[in-house]
């Protein structure tokens with residue numbers, strides 16, 4: 279036995295990544311193929327079954343499109359010349375707007391949003407589109423894993439030179455050993471369940487890369503069975519900072 283060198287580790291990760299991508303693409307393709315075969319074998323003529331089977335192939339196509347989109351984005355972030363489009367943003371207002379977009383979907387699941395924002399204005403230098411993508415992923419996870427009637431809490435506070443944002447839910451939680459792994463590409467706590475709710479398993483990996491590109495940190499704290507909090511810190515920007 280010898281220690282795995284850095285190069286070997288990179289090669290191992292690369293192989294694992296390619297294997298994961300292949301698997302994630304093959305699953306919807308196999309499903310689509312079998313449904314298309316069934317349609318060809320007669321299901322198409324059945325007015326009850328045909329729309330259902332066509333719907334399955336639509337959903338699987340959508341899943342592949344989401345996956346390829348996420349993969350392309352990760353490969354862009356990985357490239358050396360990746361750049362954020364930074365501007366100074368007032369975070370209380372920005373978060374209010376973000377939460378508002380979710381309120382309709384939340385009320386369908388009877389989920390309540392609690393926001394505890396800072397009393398004073400808080401500024402950060404962010405890439406609006408990218409940060410929105412990060413928060414959309416985390417808030418939709420919080421809602422996805424919340425029980426019916428649950429509460430999602432969003433807090434923003436100033437902590438030294440950082441702003442700290444947290445999104446908490448009262449969902450199933452994440453076992454301790456998985457709390458750092460959820461930020462790895464394709465890691466899911468429960469593969470079958472996560473897939474059935476439509477995720478690609480890349481959302482938090484992308485979120486982590488984007489938050490790090492902003493000079494911030496992201497991590498999870500969770501009590502299994504009780505709920506999860508995702509924390510994000512970002513450098514604070516003074517109001518007059520040039521964007």
Ligand code: ADP
Pocket residue numbers: 415419420423447449450451452460465466467468472473476477478479480481482483506
């Ligand atoms: P997915 O597309 O599967 O949601 P993510 O990268 O967003 O991928 O999340 C990775 C995994 O982390 C999820 O599959 C799920 O197992 C776990 N996870 C993320 N957020 C939560 C949460 N709020 N509560 C419980 N589990 C979560």
